[in-house]
Amino acid sequence: MTPSTTSSDPLLSLLHQYASLQPLHQLVLPSSLLLARSQPWIVDNLLLNPQLVRYPPTKEYRRGFLKALVGRLEDGCREADEEEELEILEAILDVYVESLQSTSTDSSLTYAPNLASAPGASYKTFFFPLPSSPTMQGLVTLKEEQSIIQGGTTGLRTWIASLRLAEYLLARYSNSPFPSRVLELGSGIGFLGVLVAKLMEGSRDGELLLTDFDERVLDGLRDNLKLNELPIDDLKLRVDRLDWSYAQDEEAKGAVKEMGDQLDVELIFAADVAYDPVLGPPLVATLRLLLEPSASSPSAFNSSSFPPKRRTALVATTIRNPTTFEAFISQARSSGLKVTDLELPMEQVFWGCGEGGSEDATVRLIQLELDHDDTDGF
Template identity: 35%
Template sequence: MNTVREEIFALLRDYASLVPARFIQIPSNISFAEMNRCLVELIALNPHFQLYAPSNQYQRSFWKTMVRQLEDLLNRSGEEDEEIDPRILDHYLSTSPTSGPIPGSSAPSLRGQICDRGLPLGEPPSKSFVTYFWKPKLNQVQEHSHQDMVNLTHYRSSTLEESRTTIEGGTTGLRTWFASHMLARYLIQNPSIVEGKCVLELGSGIGYLGIIVASLQQLSPKVSSSLWLTDVNEEVLSQCRRNVQLPCNISSTHKSVEFRVLDWEEVLHSNVKPLENLLQNQINPDIIIGADIVFDPALVPPLVAVIALVLQFGSKSGIQRSAIIALTVRKAETFQSFLDHGREKGLLFEDIPLPEAKGFEFVDAVETGASADNVRVLRITLHRT
């Protein structure tokens, strides 16, 4: 099934990106038979989701919602000869910790076990594979003969294993944040920024942007691209490596991806030569990227100092280096501190217009309060006197 209705693709995208089931609605213009078939073929039996599945908690919540909505759709259709595909029910039951009636029914014994978000009470969110669909720039301009249809072959996907808890073990790096999606959109719309370049990412987290950048570099005919992914937390960086190297991701075929522990606070040490050697000689990037790395006021001075250190010299390609940083403004004081410290170091800040969502299927409904309204994407350069 390479071509599907837009509404069906939206549901597939929502499931893959772990949109809470309470926000997912079966399209009203789709027949019961078609919806039944698509849920089986595109989700329940999808080989990708069998290898890289969402958590059992999420799957229970999703299928509970789908079964209830399918029952409603069947009742409205009046098609007495139709029934919910047994494979849907079997798949749902396989995710349940205990046997019992299908959630969504009126069984009081089960209602007491399920919270309003569709997760079993007392069961914390577990690690889960999440998949994001995105369309390379070349495919964004292709015309479709049927505008209400989506050709799945025009899309790429990026899959990660991440924690859906906000903070796990004291680090925010084990999940993907909203600003990362905005920067990914911008880079996908402007792939020349990373094609044929040496890219350094600060605060790579579990590798979402790294997968996007490595994929864009692999999709380019240029072969001189390289990518350095850095983070201060070794556990997070190990997860980053595993995600980038997942066989389902194009990034797994990239031969020039390096993973390196990098502590920004080293720039404030009396002996900064080792860090200078790493950044200027060993990595020698053409461009720096980073997403949602401006959140802790204590980290602003070392972050700014690292950016300024890298931008001091031209890249090996002879062009002036720049940094592209996406951030969510949670506290105005922290953002202003970032700007003030940067200007003291001679940094220039330019706002980049946020990319339109058309052609991009990134969804992140988990980060409470996050929206494009409080996301900034900045191009940073060093003032030359």
């Protein structure tokens, strides 16, 4: 954990952008003069940050970032009053020169064995405010692929819809307990899973189940859970393979329903899972099964909670093709699900995902519940 500052702090924003590999052409840098006057802070909190020393960005990214930083510092030193006598600190110049001279491969990429050999793999660190301690910030550090598709899957990197959904979860549960029975669909490399696991830390009866289909993605997810020192496959945090097509198979769909019932799931969440029209029907079928309450659920026989607590799903999607997402919503409603649009927070917490060349990609967040008016017995 690291001391928290307001999100409007330009120096803290600089640290967050560097740690999360904000695309260099999209960096939002503080003023030149502020940077020149804040060099000791930059050295102590960015260049010597213990988490970033242990899990640094790639050498190529550091080289480009430092080039932009030094150029801005040169401008700031020229703009300063003569009596300030500002010049670039030797510690910053030494790091920059070292980055220019370094041509070797990153040895730091050997931590996560399932991703170590992937071209373009890098560590990323995301900072977030801890709801339980406003003066501190939590960390999510990931080893992930930087290319859009690696090995035929898009699941080896973090996408912008995950960042926006994370911001929603932080805002929604800033003053209330996080749900205790939670399941993620399409967990990918683990950004949301790690974040939610950390938000649920301390919950006595909390259980989190992270799911995906591709075994390589699941391996990378497990690596990142270990990297963040989270206990994998104990009773509170589990990783499992889930094939959405099972929900459309009469013989196999019982296993999908059982997965949600054994967990007695309260909240289901997913990000960037409705991007392909082919995935829409099996995804909707999976959500429909998981959102149905179990007759054997403890809450179903608890008079104080009758009728049974409604299960809720949150799905965030970057709108690349509006027709695809509208088709997904139509399919959800046709299957007996109530769809509600939710408003995303205005305040940006996370950086590092300049998808499509823009940090302003449109993300929609919807809530899905079983529509009790359109179903029999529910």
